Amino acid sequence: MEFWQNSINVLVLGSIYVLIAVGLSMIYGILRVLHIAHAGIYTLGAFLSLSIMEVTGNFWIALILSAIISGFLGALMYRYVYKFVLKEERIVPLIVSVGLFITMQDLYRIIYGPYKYPFSISIPIPYIRAGNFYISPLQMLILIITGIILIGLYFVLNKTRIGVGLKACANDSQMAAAVGVNTKLTIALAFFMGSALAAVAGTLVGVYDNSVYPTMGSTVSYKAFVVVVLGGFGSLKGSVIAGFLLAAAEVFLVAWKGFFLPRDAIGFLVMILFLIFLPNGLFGRKER
Amino acid sequence: MIELQKIMKIDRVTKHFGGLIAVNSVSFEILKGELLALIGPNGAGKTTLFNLITGVFKPSIGKIFFDGKEISGKRTSQIARMGIGRTFQIVRPFGKMTVLENVLVPLGKSFYTNLSVFSHSPRENSSISKAMELLKDAYLDDEFDKMASYLPIGMQRRLEIARALALEPKLLLLDEPAAGLNEKESMQLKEYIEKINSNGISILLIEHDMKFVMNIAKRIVVLDHGSKIAEGVPSEVASNPQVIEAYLGRKHKKGDKNA
Numbered sequence: 242m243e244f245w246q247n248s249i250n251v252l253v254l255g256s257i258y259v260l261i262a263v264g265l266s267m268i269y270g271i272l273r274v275l276h277i278a279h280a281g282i283y284t285l286g287a288f289l290s291l292s293i294m295e296v297t298g299n300f301w302i303a304l305i306l307s308a309i310i311s312g313f314l315g316a317l318m319y320r321y322v323y324k325f326v327l328k329e330e331r332i333v334p335l336i337v338s339v340g341l342f343i344t345m346q347d348l349y350r351i352i353y354g355p356y357k358y359p360f361s362i363s364i365p366i367p368y369i370r371a372g373n374f375y376i377s378p379l380q381m382l383i384l385i386i387t388g389i390i391l392i393g394l395y396f397v398l399n400k401t402r403i404g405v406g407l408k409a410c411a412n413d414s415q416m417a418a419a420v421g422v423n424t425k426l427t428i429a430l431a432f433f434m435g436s437a438l439a440a441v442a443g444t445l446v447g448v449y450d451n452s453v454y455p456t457m458g459s460t461v462s463y464k465a466f467v468v469v470v471l472g473g474f475g476s477l478k479g480s481v482i483a484g485f486l487l488a489a490a491e492v493f494l495v496a497w498k499g500f501f502l503p504r505d506a507i508g509f510l511v512m513i514l515f516l517i518f519l520p521n522g523l524f525g526r527k528e529r
Numbered sequence: 530m531i532e533l534q535k536i537m538k539i540d541r542v543t544k545h546f547g548g549l550i551a552v553n554s555v556s557f558e559i560l561k562g563e564l565l566a567l568i569g570p571n572g573a574g575k576t577t578l579f580n581l582i583t584g585v586f587k588p589s590i591g592k593i594f595f596d597g598k599e600i601s602g603k604r605t606s607q608i609a610r611m612g613i614g615r616t617f618q619i620v621r622p623f624g625k626m627t628v629l630e631n632v633l634v635p636l637g638k639s640f641y642t643n644l645s646v647f648s649h650s651p652r653e654n655s656s657i658s659k660a661m662e663l664l665k666d667a668y669l670d671d672e673f674d675k676m677a678s679y680l681p682i683g684m685q686r687r688l689e690i691a692r693a694l695a696l697e698p699k700l701l702l703l704d705e706p707a708a709g710l711n712e713k714e715s716m717q718l719k720e721y722i723e724k725i726n727s728n729g730i731s732i733l734l735i736e737h738d739m740k741f742v743m744n745i746a747k748r749i750v751v752l753d754h755g756s757k758i759a760e761g762v763p764s765e766v767a768s769n770p771q772v773i774e775a776y777l778g779r780k781h782k783k784g785d786k787n788a
Contacts, residue, residue: 405637
């Protein structure tokens with residue numbers, strides 16, 4: 242019975258991991274940049290939702306607006322920051338990204354102060370209680386939103402022109418340009434989509450934990466990489482599966498009383514094992 | 530009107546990288562429907578010229594006109610969409626995509642410029658049938674669902690050309706298409722290129738394989754150390770002493786006062 246409850250927890254936690262990691266993986270797949278500042282966007286999304294919610298009183302408006310604004314900011318980050326350092330050695334964009342992330346976190350601290358803000362909403366979803374387990378309204382919210390997003394993303398990536406364009410850019414962006422793909426627009430759109438998803442994830446976590454604070458992205462900034470490494474860099478399918486697998490490992494190992502490591506250590510332990518024995522991840526391409 | 534006969538005019542184009550002059554005031558024209566070869570020893574600036582035409586580099590001096598419009602300074606993807614297809618010296622198919630998908634990428638070129646990227650499906654029946662037609666011309670229709678990276682090099686080469694043709698180009702730039710191919714593959718390629726050319730698409734071809742060039746080209750431009758040293762029909766070029774010197778080195782005959 243505990244098993245079923247834990248499975249629900251896996252799905253909820255995994256959903257959050259997937260929402261964050263998919264955007265990161267998409268961006269890595271195209272630019273080969275480790276986009277640490279993704280976690281800054283995640284925090285931004287939570288704060289934006291909180292602020293917009295205070296003004297409008299409507300959670301859905303807050304969530305959607307926050308996603309759109311964060312998406313634009315992500316695209317601007319590509320257009321006005323990354324674009325200039327992409328030709329440098331790969332360490333340069335990485336350092337730039339870390340710098341962006343720290344700057345963002347400090348900016349939030351300056352604007353909002355070092356406090357935890359409560360973020361509670363009421364949603365018209367009933368408490369679901371079946372024989373062995375229950376699903377809270379917030380858990381249901383996370384599952385529904387993630388489900389919709391993943392189906393939408395699958396459709397966009399597999400059935401539309403942008404999906405083909407992204408795939409071509411991820412394969413070889415110079416070649417993609419040579420056959421007419423507007424690579425600037427395509428990459429900007431990838432940043433937009435990835436950042437919007439991160440903002441949604443940040444908002445959902447803020448609501449779920451009922452707290453939003455400037456450093457909420459700290460753990461996320463590196464844990465998202467665990468998911469991306471497990472799934473294989475640049476593989477979206479891998480990120481989705483790895484997100485749920487990592488959640489499962491965390492939830493079930495922590496639930497097992499004899500386990501001695503703290504929860505956040507599990508992901509890194511798994512990542513180290515993967516890097517040693519399966520460096521391309523579950524579905525990764527070989528690095529050129 | 531003479532002007533209308535030209536598909537491309539390269540007007541005193543120079544490109545330097547720091548102190549190195551890669552292309553030095555080169556001018557020539559490509560006529561509509563022509564198959565023009567660009568030859569020259571290694572480092573002559575042939576591929577740099579391709580990169581200048583396709584917008585990878587911007588000319589330091591000089592202008593390039595395509596179909597009457599200046600294209601120097603435009604972006605690579607814009608130039609591609611205007612109708613200049615290109616293949617690279619080293620085969621570069623989209624390896625993680627199927628053969629069919631490779632050709633579908635350029636087929637919807639007009640949809641990449643705005644937000645219709647989100648609404649347009651690349652797999653419309655009309656696109657698929659057009660893509661299959663292009664693959665059939667390249668003798669690749671049986672391989673359409675294979676991953677491009679699994680094909681042998683001869684097929685990858687033809688796939689690259691088919692993909693460039695999906696842009697519906699008026700001008701096709703081929704960078705050493707016969708490199709690394711065996712005799713049979715090379716013959717098949719020659720046939721394919723001639724077929725493309727006979728459909729009215731102008732072709733500019735870089736090639737090292739002289740036999741291949743002399744067989745296929747109607748006219749040849751020779752570059753050496755970034756400058757144009759000769760231009761003409763194959764027989765003229767082959768007997769041009771400057772060209773022979775560029776390829777074989779200067780002769781040191783006894784009594785050669787000019788040496």
